[in-house]
Amino acid sequence: MIIDKVISLKSAVCFIAISLMILSCAKQTTVVSETDPWKRMELVIKSIPETHFINKTYNINDFGAVADGKTLNTNAFEKAIKECAANGGGKVLVPNGKYLTGPIHLESNVNLHLEDNAEILFSLNPKDYPIVHTSWEGTEVMNYSPLIYAKNKTNVAVTGKGILNGQADKTNWWIWSGGKDYGWKKGIPSQNDPQNREVLVEMAEKGTPVSERVFGEGRYLRPNFIEFFECNTVLIKDVTIINSPFWILHPLKTNNMIIDGVTVNSHGPNNDGCDPEYSQNILIRNCTFNTGDDCIAIKAGRDADGRRVAIPSKNIIVQNCKMIDGHGGVVIGSEISAGVNNVYVENCIMDSPNLDRAIRIKTNSKRGGIIEDVFVRNLEVGTVKECVLKLNMFYNVYGSQTGNFIPTIRNISLENVTVKNGGKYSVWAEGYKESPVENITLKNVKIQKVDSIYLLKNVKNINFINTYINDKKVESIKN
Structure with missing residues (x-):
């Protein structure tokens, strides 16, 4: 009887130990999925019905x-x-x-x-x-x-x-x-x-x-x-869209949308290819954009109207796309007042003498907004006119665009990017003293034929990891 109780106790201890190990492994898996942005992206894709x-x-x-x-x-x-x-x-x-x-x-x-x-x-x-x-x-x-x-x-x-x-x-x-x-x-x-x-x-x-x-x-x-x-x-799948009056693909307050294999060829004014606005869980893949404005421009409302709606755009995924003409390949803003976060761009080709920038964030103190956690990898860029990465808190196109809503831009990462003709600057980033652009990382990035390495104003913590510009290795700036 005593032996049976001892065996039973050992079995219980063994069961508890195994259970704790399983829980520990599960916890580690959860931590990895929460910290690795690309695993988070995969979870988002799997969640889209x-x-x-x-x-x-x-x-x-x-x-x-x-x-x-x-x-x-x-x-x-x-x-x-x-x-x-x-x-x-x-x-x-x-x-x-x-x-x-x-x-x-x-x-x-x-x-x-x-x-x-x-x-x-x-x-x-x-x-x-x-x-x-x-x-x-x-x-x-x-x-x-x-x-x-x-x-x-x-x-x-x-x-x-x-x-x-x-x-x-x-x-x-x-x-x-x-x-x-x-x-x-x-x-x-x-x-x-x-x-x-x-x-x-x-x-x-x-x-x-x-x-x-x-x-x-x-x-x-x-x-x-x-x-x-x-x-x-x-x-939206496989269709070709041409000659649009205005913005072309516009998910507005929409969740769980797949745009797959679409070709956009439209060179009119404000002919953005795709403008997800106040939207979440948007997957844009296998598409070609040849446009008169931004190829993809992620939005979140303008000024007071954006703050009234207060729905950030998040979990926007761009995969295996080709960007030809446009003001920018993947852009966030300028209508951005409700904020944007968790943007993933991978395996894209961007190349045209009429493509101004590869990745761009544009806002100002009338727009405001928190823009954070933008992850880009495996980008092949041929030619861009102005710069590879532009982060601008002083965007001004319609006259005076200043107010009391100082924006936030932080946590922007480019990895495994090659550029043949980088334009004027590799990185152009401008923030406010009270709100600097924070935490830019370029890892395994190679940029050729660029006039200047960077133009930086009020930038905090820019990391160059194994990054070469005009064949010279670039050192990080910590401040």
Whole structure:
């Protein structure tokens, strides 16, 4: 009896010891996943749910669509989408051919699918675009509907190898920018007229309810191309997007979105390729961006409106993408007031004499915002005009941009980056005395043909680890 109790006690001790070992291992694994940013990224990717659709197809031709490139098919798209949604969802098929339409409004559980030789041409008549709740340059507004729009939808997609053609050029949407390079001349109305852009910004600063910020006709604020507003579980895959009026891919207050294999080729004003705003868990992979503005620009609201919404953009992942023309490859800002964190960029190629910067963060003391934890690795850069990495707290493009909201930029890492033609500076970083740019790390970075190693103002702790610029090893700066 005593022997049995001893054996039982030994077994219990052994069980407790093994349990503690298991818990210890589990704890170590958790610690690693919490401290290694790339393992955190993998956890985010695994957490993003994929779209799933019922195996039913609704051909827009069966709802009256005509593929002649001239007949307006807005009603046919609307009927097909509503019928699909009412029956539990499925695929709304756009067969080969050219289809002219006004805006397309998507519903939950609907996959808008373009066949390989299908092209959707979007109307150039502003009257075809109803007023909806949207956003313009980081400020919420009642304005022209985006060309493709979904609000408060779940499990929704745009797929297929066809073309989405906004038809914008210097004779229509682009002229509204007020830019002489885009067809504008003195006497032509534009977004820059005093009653337009400036009035919207003033309304936001005063706290005017969004429902009362009614723009549209006569205000010349161009519509976004594809906007998913307050959506969840979204897929955009394989389509080619050309000639956008304004921002191109715009996840707004949207979570769990995959953008995969998309080609963007649009060189108009403010033609950012992809602008995740107030959004989380966004995966952008296998895409090509050739744009008139930033290839990817992560946003978080402008000034008072961004602080009102107060939703940071986070867990934004960019993988295996190619950036050609653009103001920046991957950019954060300038509409950034709610902050951005946990950005991951890996295995990308950036190369064009018309690409200004590879990685850029832009803000100012009107925008404010906390921008932190940006991780970049395995980047192949051919040519950039200005610099490889630019971190700027004094971004100024619309006149006076100073206020009382001093931004924070910290924890920026570049690893395994090669650059053939680095432009003017390898690193250009400017902060405030009371808020320096903190903790920049360049590890295993090789930059050739750059005019100056860096331009630094109020920077704290910049680490160069095995980094060579113009074939010379660069030493870290600790202060």
